[in-house]
Amino acid sequence: MTILAAEDLSVSAPDGTLVSGVNLRLDAGDRVGLIGESGSGKSLTALALLGLLPDGMRASGRVVVDGRDLLGRPDREWRRVRGRTLGVVFQEPLTALDPLMPVGRQLTGPLRMHHGLNRADAEAEAVRWLARVHLPDPARLARALPHQLSGGQRQRVAIAMALACRPRVLIADEPTTALDVTVQAQVLELLGELVAQTGVALLFISHDLPVVAGLARDLVVMRHGRVVESGSVDDVLRRPRSGYARRLVRSALAVTRLAGQAVPAGPEPTAAAAPERPAEPGSADQPKQTAQPTAAGDLILTGQHLTRRYPGRPAPALDDVDVNIRAGTSLGIVGESGAGKSTLLRLLLGVDRPTSGQVRFAGQPLDRVDARDFRRQVQVVFQDPRSSLDPRMSVASIIAEPLRSLRLAPNREERARRVAEVLTAVGLHPDDGRRYPHEFSGGQRQRIAIARALAPRPRLLLADEPVGALDVSVRQQIVDLLRELVDRYGLTLVLVSHDLAVVSQLCAQVMVLRDGRVVESGATDRVLTEPADAYTRMLLSAVPRLPSDLEPLSDDGRVDPGRDVPASTLVR
Amino acid sequence: MWRRSASGADRSRAGLGWLLRRIGWLLGSLVVAASAVFLLLRVLPGDPAVTLLGIGSSPEQYDAVRRQLGTDRPLLAQYVDWFGGLLTGDLGEGLFTRTPVLDQITERLPVTLPLALSAFVASALVAVPVGVLAAVRRRGLLGVVLSGLAQLGIALPVFWLGILLVWLVAVRWRLLPPGGFPRVGWRDPGGAVESLVLPVLTLTVAQASLLIRYVRSATLDVLHQDYLRTARSLGYSLPRALWRHGLRNGAAPVVNVLGVLLASSLLGTVVIESVFALPGLGTLLLSSVQARDLPVVQGTVFLMTATVLLVGLVVDVVQRLIDPRLRGRA
Numbered sequence: 001m002t003i004l005a006a007e008d009l010s011v012s013a014p015d016g017t018l019v020s021g022v023n024l025r026l027d028a029g030d031r032v033g034l035i036g037e038s039g040s041g042k043s044l045t046a047l048a049l050l051g052l053l054p055d056g057m058r059a060s061g062r063v064v065v066d067g068r069d070l071l072g073r074p075d076r077e078w079r080r081v082r083g084r085t086l087g088v089v090f091q092e093p094l095t096a097l098d099p100l101m102p103v104g105r106q107l108t109g110p111l112r113m114h115h116g117l118n119r120a121d122a123e124a125e126a127v128r129w130l131a132r133v134h135l136p137d138p139a140r141l142a143r144a145l146p147h148q149l150s151g152g153q154r155q156r157v158a159i160a161m162a163l164a165c166r167p168r169v170l171i172a173d174e175p176t177t178a179l180d181v182t183v184q185a186q187v188l189e190l191l192g193e194l195v196a197q198t199g200v201a202l203l204f205i206s207h208d209l210p211v212v213a214g215l216a217r218d219l220v221v222m223r224h225g226r227v228v229e230s231g232s233v234d235d236v237l238r239r240p241r242s243g244y245a246r247r248l249v250r251s252a253l254a255v256t257r258l259a260g261q262a263v264p265a266g267p268e269p270t271a272a273a274a275p276e277r278p279a280e281p282g283s284a285d286q287p288k289q290t291a292q293p294t295a296a297g298d299l300i301l302t303g304q305h306l307t308r309r310y311p312g313r314p315a316p317a318l319d320d321v322d323v324n325i326r327a328g329t330s331l332g333i334v335g336e337s338g339a340g341k342s343t344l345l346r347l348l349l350g351v352d353r354p355t356s357g358q359v360r361f362a363g364q365p366l367d368r369v370d371a372r373d374f375r376r377q378v379q380v381v382f383q384d385p386r387s388s389l390d391p392r393m394s395v396a397s398i399i400a401e402p403l404r405s406l407r408l409a410p411n412r413e414e415r416a417r418r419v420a421e422v423l424t425a426v427g428l429h430p431d432d433g434r435r436y437p438h439e440f441s442g443g444q445r446q447r448i449a450i451a452r453a454l455a456p457r458p459r460l461l462l463a464d465e466p467v468g469a470l471d472v473s474v475r476q477q478i479v480d481l482l483r484e485l486v487d488r489y490g491l492t493l494v495l496v497s498h499d500l501a502v503v504s505q506l507c508a509q510v511m512v513l514r515d516g517r518v519v520e521s522g523a524t525d526r527v528l529t530e531p532a533d534a535y536t537r538m539l540l541s542a543v544p545r546l547p548s549d550l551e552p553l554s555d556d557g558r559v560d561p562g563r564d565v566p567a568s569t570l571v572r
Numbered sequence: 573m574w575r576r577s578a579s580g581a582d583r584s585r586a587g588l589g590w591l592l593r594r595i596g597w598l599l600g601s602l603v604v605a606a607s608a609v610f611l612l613l614r615v616l617p618g619d620p621a622v623t624l625l626g627i628g629s630s631p632e633q634y635d636a637v638r639r640q641l642g643t644d645r646p647l648l649a650q651y652v653d654w655f656g657g658l659l660t661g662d663l664g665e666g667l668f669t670r671t672p673v674l675d676q677i678t679e680r681l682p683v684t685l686p687l688a689l690s691a692f693v694a695s696a697l698v699a700v701p702v703g704v705l706a707a708v709r710r711r712g713l714l715g716v717v718l719s720g721l722a723q724l725g726i727a728l729p730v731f732w733l734g735i736l737l738v739w740l741v742a743v744r745w746r747l748l749p750p751g752g753f754p755r756v757g758w759r760d761p762g763g764a765v766e767s768l769v770l771p772v773l774t775l776t777v778a779q780a781s782l783l784i785r786y787v788r789s790a791t792l793d794v795l796h797q798d799y800l801r802t803a804r805s806l807g808y809s810l811p812r813a814l815w816r817h818g819l820r821n822g823a824a825p826v827v828n829v830l831g832v833l834l835a836s837s838l839l840g841t842v843v844i845e846s847v848f849a850l851p852g853l854g855t856l857l858l859s860s861v862q863a864r865d866l867p868v869v870q871g872t873v874f875l876m877t878a879t880v881l882l883v884g885l886v887v888d889v890v891q892r893l894i895d896p897r898l899r900g901r902a
Contacts, residue, residue, distance in 0.1 A: 052804055055711065075809065083807030090805075095798035098817045100895060109816065110806040147897050161806065 002027050003201055004049060004086065004169045008061040011044045011053060011225075018057070019044050019225045024203070026169050031195065031202040033216030033233070035209055035248070037471040038442075041225035042205050046173050049203075050086060051078035084114045087167035087200070091174040093154035097146040103157045104130070104142025107164055114165045129160040133190060151337075152183035156190065163194060170195065173205045180336035181498065185542040188214060207472055209252040210544035213237060221245050237546060251476055252546050297326035298362075300460050300492055301348055301378065305357035308343050308516075316355070317343040319516040325460065330486065330493040332507030332524065334500060334539070340516040341496045345464055348494070349380060376406050379453035383465040385445035389437040389452075396433030399423065399452045408456050422451040425488075426481060443474035447481065454485065460492045461485075467502055479505050500543060504528055512536050587899060591889070598885050605877045610654050613866050613873075614647060620667050620864040641667050643866070654870065663871035668863060673871035676856060682758055684852035687768055687844070688837045691775035695837075696830060699780040703787025704818075707795060708810070710788075719788065725781025730840065734774040734847035741770060751849035771848045775840060779833055786829040790822040797821070823894050831887035835880040 004026040011019035019041035026032060036042040048059040051070060062069045065081045090096045098106060107126035111117050117125060123142070130138030133156040146154055155175060162170060172191065176184040192215055195202050206212045212219065212233075219236040221229040221244065228242045240246045302325065308318040318340040325331055325348075335341050346352035347359055350366045359366045361374055379402070382388040389398055399422060400415045402408070409415040420430035426447040437445055446466060453461060466482065467475040479502055486493050486506075497503050503510055504524055511521040512533065520533040531537045621637040638644040642653075657664055663673035702718055709715035742750035748770055754763035794800060794817065803813035842854035849855075853872060860868035892898045 050805055052801060079807050079809055082805055086805075088802075088805040090798060090802060092798055096802045098799040098803075098821065099897065100820045101817065110808075114807060145896055158802070161802070165806070 002064070003066060004203075005064040006045065006049060006061065007064065009045065009048055009063060010060045011041065011048050011057055012060070013057050017225065019048070021061075022222070022227055024049075024220060026201045026203055028168065028201055029199060031215060031217045032204070033212030033219045034203060034205045034222060035207065035212050035219060036222035037207050037473060039224070039471075040222040042222050043173055045222070046088070046171050046203070046205055049171065050082060050088060051075070052082075083110050083165050083167065085168055087162035087165065087170045089155070089158050089162045089170070089172045089175045092178050093151050093158055094146075094178070096158050097154060099146055102143050102145060103149070106157070107142070107161055110161070110165050125164065126160075129164045130157070132194070133157070133160045135160075150183075151179055152187060155179060155183075155187050159187075159190065159194065163198060163200065166198070167200060169201045169203065171203045171205070174207065175204075176211060177206065177208070182336060182538060182542040184211070184544070188544070191215060208544065209248050209472075210546050213252075213546055214544055221248070247473060249546070251472060297328045299324055299360075300327050300362060301325040301494075302360045303344070303348060303354075303357065304360070306344065306347055306354045306359070307356045308340075308347060308352065309355045316516050318347070318354070320357070321513070321516070321518055323348070323511065325492060325494060327459065327492055328490065329509060330495065330507040332503035332510040333494065333496045333513060334498065334503055334510055335513035336498060336539075338515070339513040341498075341513055342464065343516070344513070345462060345494075345496050349378065349462060350374065372406055375402070376408065376456045377458050378460045378462065379456060379458035381446070381449050381453050381461065381463040381466045384469040385437075385442060385449045386469070388449055389445060391437055393436075394433065395423075395435055395437065395440075395448050398437070398448065399433065399455050402452060402456045406456055418455055419451075422454045425454060425485065426451045441474070442470050443477055446470060446478050450478075450481065450485070454489070457489075458491070460494065462494045462496075464496045465498070466495070468497070468499070475502070482506060500528065500540065512539065587892070590892075590899075594885060594888060598881055601881050602878055605881065606655065606658055606874055607651075609870055609874045609877065610651055613870055614650075618864045619643070620866055623864045624668065658874075663874075664867040666860070666868045667865045669865075673867050676868060677853065677872060677875060680851060680853045680856050683753055683768075683850050684838070684841050684845070684854065686764075687771055687775070687850070687852060688834075688841055690768070691772045691779060692830075692834050692837050694772065694776040695779035695783050695833065698776065699783035699787050700826075702780070703784040704791045704814070706784060706788045707791035708814070710792065718784070722781045722784040722788075725777050726785070728778070730774060730778045731843050731847050733777060734771070734844060737770050737774055738848070751847070753850050767848070767850070771844045771850060774847070775837060775844055778840070779837060783826075783829060783833060787822070787826055790825045791818060793825075794818040794822045820894060824891060827887055827890050827894065831883050835883050838876055838879055 002025055004024075006022050006024040009019065009022040009024075010017060022041075022045055024032065024034070024045070034042050034045065044053065044057070047053050049063055051063070051073075053059055059071055061071065063071045065085055068077075070078055070081070097103065104123065104126050107129060108117075108119070108122035111122040111125055112119070115122075127138045127142055130141055135141050135153060135156055141149070141153075146157070149157065155178075159175070162172075175191070176187050179187060188211065191202075191204075194200070195215070202215065204212055204215050216233055219230060219233050220227055221236065221242065223244050229236060229240065229245045236245055237249055240249050301323075303321065303323045306318055306321045306323070307316050309316040321340070321344060323331075323344065333341050333344060343352070347354050350359065350371075361369045361378070366374070393401075396416070396419050399419045400409070403415050403418060409418055416433075419433050423430050423432055428444065428447055428451070432440075432448075437448065440448065446469075450466075463482065467478050470478060482493070483506055485491065493506065495503060495506055507524050509522065510524040510527050512519050512527065512535065514535050520527055520531065520536045522532075527536060528540065531540060620641055620643060621634055624637055624641075625633060635644070642650065654664070661674070663677070665672055666676060669676070702722075706715045706718040706722070710719070738750045741747050749763075749767050751767070753767050754760040758764050791814070794814065797817075799817055799821075800813050803817055804810065808816065838853075841852055842857055844850070845852040845854035846858060853876070857869065857872045857876075859865075860872065
């Protein structure tokens with residue numbers, strides 16, 4: 001029996017149509033995955049199904065719940081199905097819960113409202129649900145405020161809230177996107193378990209094909225507000241009909257085959273356990289953990305015994321970490337949130353000082369290095385180009401800014417010439433310099449940020465999750481661009497990322513951080529194929545993958561033998 | 573009954589430590605304020621002896637008066653006097669009236685305190701519901717009208733509004749006295765209340781207009797929060813969701829503004845009391861400034877400053893009560 005159906009559902013805002021002609025049907029026991037990128041209209045579709053579109057947006061078509069079309073009906077009628085027939089889990093566990101209300105009370109409210117339970121019964125039921133989502137000590141946890149829980153725990157609470165009133169459809173809108181990969185794996189497992197136990201029909205919305213494919217039986221692929229493909233998971237994965245679905249499958253397969261695809265080893269970053277003095281090159285180069293011989297290449301930036309404690313925190317954010325960055329290498333720093341990746345990057349950049357230990361640049365302690373020279377040689381690309389570019393500056397002046405502040409280009413003409421050069425280098429047009437950041441897409445903005453980093457001709461490029469804020473289909477382009485630029489300009493690259501696929505494509509070496517410590521480091525292909533540390537293994541196995549028997553596809557749908565990354569271009 | 577988690581003694585001890593530190597800050601600020609008030613008044617032009625004597629007095633007379641007033645003594649000695657007096661609760665004597673400053677101030681409080689406090693309470697009572705309504709109905713006619721009225725209320729100068737009300741209510745309609753306060757004060761309760769109605773109304777319009785804007789934007793902020801969407805996805809109506817989640821979450825920014833408002837309503841009485849000829853703190857301050865009665869100015873300004881600082885402390889305490897997340901921090 002159909003519980004929830006969208007028929008020819010469209011959503012329009014004053015300045016255009018955002019979703020058009022979507023048809024969806026959820027029967028009891030269905031598990032449908034809705035996949036698409038930001039702007040594809042998948043989340044708006046979900047909100048339209050709930051009658052919760054943002055102000056100013058209008059839905060048309062039909063949203064049928066239990067045989068009744070609710071579109072255009074008063075809120076009173078929607079409220080009868082929200083929470084009771086349709087449960088929702090939203091993306092951001094940090095903001096989806098009221099920060100000032102104990103999580104138990106956030107659960108009991110709807111229970112009392114929908115099922116008329118008295119306070120004691122509602123509380124007992126809430127605790128039961130907290131236990132069902134496998135939260136420890138649920139009776140005590142019911143009294144906690146959201147900020148006292150981890151992101152994964154909060155999402156478990158949100159799932160309990162969505163399911164507590166026993167809805168017959170669960171809409172999960174990117175429920176694991178904000179979570180670390182190992183936590184994501186746990187939450188996905190929990191969702192699968194609860195869906196099986198309760199028999200609730202599932203509409204799982206995500207941009208991440210492997211995540212969806214793991215839970216759903218049917219797939220609906222959306223792009224630019226339209227459904228471009230739908231069918232069983234098996235059909236879509238094996239016989240994608242649209243070019244877009246084919247691309248999605250292909251980039252997901254890159255992750256699946258991640259282990260075999262790693263970049264071959266270049267010069268080795270010295271293993272973390274071996275303290276060495278870069279000032280005496282003769283005595284160095286004796287890594288203890290790895291057998292790889294270290295190739296030549298000057299040490300550009302090193303950190304020895306780096307520890308960073310923050311006041312009021314018992315555990316250090318970074319704990320006795322050594323890192324050696326040689327010219328011409330590419331080092332990936334991998335770890336989950338809180339691992340110390342960003343702290344390490346900040347220390348290496350000299351924007352933060354270690355509590356103990358020392359960062360050296362070209363053999364000199366950082367505080368004795370000429371700051372301007374350091375900034376010229378070491379440049380950064382940040383995660384989110386929406387916030388790293390000043391919206392009120394033209395692209396040309398954004399890119400020229402380091403040239404001006406580092407006094408690298410004596411006059412306007414020279415600056416303009418360099419700006420045009422780097423714009424071309426990142427695949428934009430020199431005329432784009434006259435435009436402003438908001439006129440560009442996320443991927444283009446990241447190109448601008450990369451151009452700005454390149455402008456002073458740095459030796460070392462630090463990239464902090466450079467594709468983390470971008471859509472899946474754009475990520476590969478930026479990764480390719482970075483690879484090409486590193487190659488062309490002989491850049492040394494340090495890449496901070498939680499995404500093992502990105503690291504495997506860009507970095508010859510990898511360093512795995514956990515709780516501020518290095519758990520493993522070495523050549524990327526070795527670490528990703530034969531991880532020595534249990535945590536690295538867990539990290540690898542937590543990455544959602546498509547079934548490994550799927551063949552890589554080319555654009556025309558045939559098996560593509562030539563998709564393997566040409567290794568020779570990756571590392572210098 | 574899951575109220576906020578009160579996880580034991582260490583938390584309340586942390587809270588106590590915070591409170592002590594915060595009070596330490598308050599005391600430090602009071603010392604700075606006392607010094608600043610003292611120094612500023614000595615730096616500003618105007619000599620009380622000249623004011624007292626008028627133009628054309630002899631140098632001998634001038635010296636005698638200065639000696640009599642104590643303004644001839646070294647600055648440091650005057651400062652020590654002022655400070656020592658503060659510690660013992662003695663604000664000195666007025667230069668001209670020769671009555672203790674503290675008495676002059678407490679004499680005026682029965683006018684100023686009811687005025688400031690009732691205007692404050694009335695503004696809060698009006699502004700919170702109106703502000704919430706203006707936010708919820710922001711796209712409708714009602715919301716636009718309410719926001720427009722608030723904007724108008726902010727734009728109107730307080731004294732002009734006061735004069736308008738006096739002309740309309742007191743002069744044209746003869747409903748209320750145009751100004752002044754019963755000579756016997758609160759022993760004539762009817763008269764006292766009557767003479768405070770218009771000043772309170774004036775002050776309330778000005779303050780409520782400002783507060784409406786803050787309540788409106790705090791409510792808008794809550795309306796756009798994900799947790800409100802979550803609540804609605806669970807079947808709550810918008811008003812119920814706002815009640816359940818908006819009240820506490822929206823309160824934090826509003827409490828800050830309330831603090832500022834309470835403090836400014838105290839200072840706002842200077843204008844209001846002049847317009848309505850009320851014998852309150854504001855008029856005391858004004859007249860003593862004109863007369864260069866330094867001890868009175870000094871005492872009044874210091875007392876107002878101290879009140880503002882104390883309100884700041886109360887606001888901080890209330891903030892921590894509202895938002896337990898603040899309690900984790902030092």
